[in-house]
Amino acid sequence: MAITHPRVWSIRGGGQHAPPKDNIDWESFGFGLNNVRTDKMWLDRVSTAGDGDSTHYSTDDSQCLVPLGDLQLSPTATVLNYGQALFEGLKACRRPDGSIAIFRPDKNAQRMAQGAERFCMPVVPERTFLHAVDAVVRENAAWVPPHGQGALYLRPLLMGTGEGLGVKPSSESTFCIYASPVGNYFKGGIQAIRLQAVQGFSRAAAGGSGAIKASGNYAPAFAVQRQVKQRGFDEVLCLDAASGEAVEEAGASNFFAIFPDNTIVTPSLQQETILPGVTRQSILELAAAELGLTPVERRLTLEELKQAKEAFCCGTGACISPVGSISVAQADGNVTDEIVFGSSAGPLTEKLFRMLTGIQTGSDATLSQKYRHW
Ligand code: PLP
Ligand code: COI
DSSP: OOOOOSSBOOOTTSOOOOOOOSSOOGGGOOSSOTTOOOSEEEEEEEEOOSTTOOOOOOOOHHHHEEESOOOOOOTTOHHHHHOOEEEOOEEEEEOTTSOEEEOOHHHHHHHHHHHHHHTTOOOOOHHHHHHHHHHHHHHTGGGSOSTTSOEEEEEEEEEEOSOOOSSSOOSEEEEEEEEEEEOOSSSSSOOOEEEEEETTOOSOOTTSSTTSOBGGGTGGGHHHHHHHHHTTOSEEEEEOTTTSOBEEEETTEEEEEEOTTSEEEEEOSTTSOSOOOHHHHHHHHHHHHHHOOEEEEEOOBHHHHTTOSEEEEEETTTEEEEEEEEEEEOTTSOEEEEEEOOSSOOHHHHHHHHHHHHHHHSOSHHHHHHTTTO
């Protein structure tokens, strides 16, 4: 059956969305696997001639919906040897009436398609991607937490799984989606996070793969992430590779600052060093339409952040996280500067948080209706 609503997913064949499982302490869940295993995943392996040729991914539920389980891979698989891998992240939330809404899955389909082209894997057509997301949510509907108590996090993967030693695109592509219930990012009130930028560390350079949600973009930041956490900070703030003076993004989230002239500024995507976040795009739209702020996408330096009145990070996992302070350190940890915003969320950040989560969970009936096309 066709998907009839862009945001509130219809269950094929009609019927109600399964209610959440009983006897689960949803409130104890963090962002992780939470020691639970959902029921089904989507798994489709297709052979390709390499070079991003068109291949037919299946929409056959009876073939692709399989019990959540391990994948079998040759040690020579391209994904293991050359990192031909993309991932996505999106959430399904339980609305007050018990139905389930998925936040902007078409945007994830489009971003994965861009990555597939760059990584020479056959693109998963948007309709196929949406069909698979729908099926995984339906099959795991009892794992969508009760309204307001978290979300079912969906993790689509696309990777080259064919055998081969040569440095070239894989002869097989695997499209997989698994799911895990996750808790609310903030338990009881939003809290400000402390960031540290480390001179000499950058996540991506112009011409690289920073704008692609490539699996290989993440492990290179583990060491610096560990360092800043050991120093008591929550997350690393990535600076641009060219000058080390401009802010790019924070760990696995985009960065925003709000200035006294009511501009809301986020680093520009132009150099292709920053991930084009779905939350980022949503905030740009909401800030202008609902708060009358002027959205600006441009280079944003650490120096000018000293004039900003609020700052926050945002992403599917991170939601909207107010930034309390930014420490700037040399590689050895020697702190050279600190920008302080305060220990709680600024009023505009708080409003954006309420609006975004109100739309995602359906708790804001007016905004949910207005943004039903998302
Ligand atoms: N930046 C990076 C590097 C990320 O991994 C993510 C998370 O997906 C984001 C930004 C935020 O993107 P989105 O809002 O689509 O989750
Ligand atoms: C997300 O926010 O969905 C992400 O993918 C970020 C992170 C958990 C890697």
